[in-house]
Amino acid sequence: MKKVSLFLFIFLLGVCAKSFSQTTPPTDFFAGKWEILVVGTPEGDAKFVTELTRKDGKLTGELKDPAGVKPAVPITKVEEEATKLTIHFDSPQAGDIPIELTKVDDDHLKGMLYNMFEATAVRGKK
Numbered sequence: 001m002k003k004v005s006l007f008l009f010i011f012l013l014g015v016c017a018k019s020f021s022q023t024t025p026p027t028d029f030f031a032g033k034w035e036i037l038v039v040g041t042p043e044g045d046a047k048f049v050t051e052l053t054r055k056d057g058k059l060t061g062e063l064k065d066p067a068g069v070k071p072a073v074p075i076t077k078v079e080e081e082a083t084k085l086t087i088h089f090d091s092p093q094a095g096d097i098p099i100e101l102t103k104v105d106d107d108h109l110k111g112m113l114y115n116m117f118e119a120t121a122v123r124g125k126k
Helices: 002-021
Strands: 032-041 044-055 058-060 062-064 073-080 084-091 095-105 108-113 117-123
Touching: 032 095, 032 108, 044 073, 058 073, 095 117
Parallel strands: none
Antiparallel strands: 032 044, 032 117, 044 058, 044 062, 062 073, 073 084, 084 095, 095 108, 108 117
16 A cells, blocks of 8 residues: 555656646746837838836836937836737927837737827847
């Protein structure tokens, strides 16, 4: 009886260890490089590149002009939900501006800037 109990104990311990070792860490979907396009603004279409990084549990970064002509704009706040991301930044003309983006698939986001202009984002190449 002792041998059977010992065998069952070792077997269950092995099964538990195997199942815990295969647990994959949760992915940080929104972190990384994104290319954002906003269509139809008064100044024409706007393109941004951002590298969202997680610091102290929150996403942060800055919006950069891909051509490098305009200075980088710091992101003031990022609100995250399971499939939605809202990036806030300050503009001298309009104050706080939100870009709301919703997950379309693993590499695409779609939403609105200031609830007025259509915005899309594509995950940047690594």
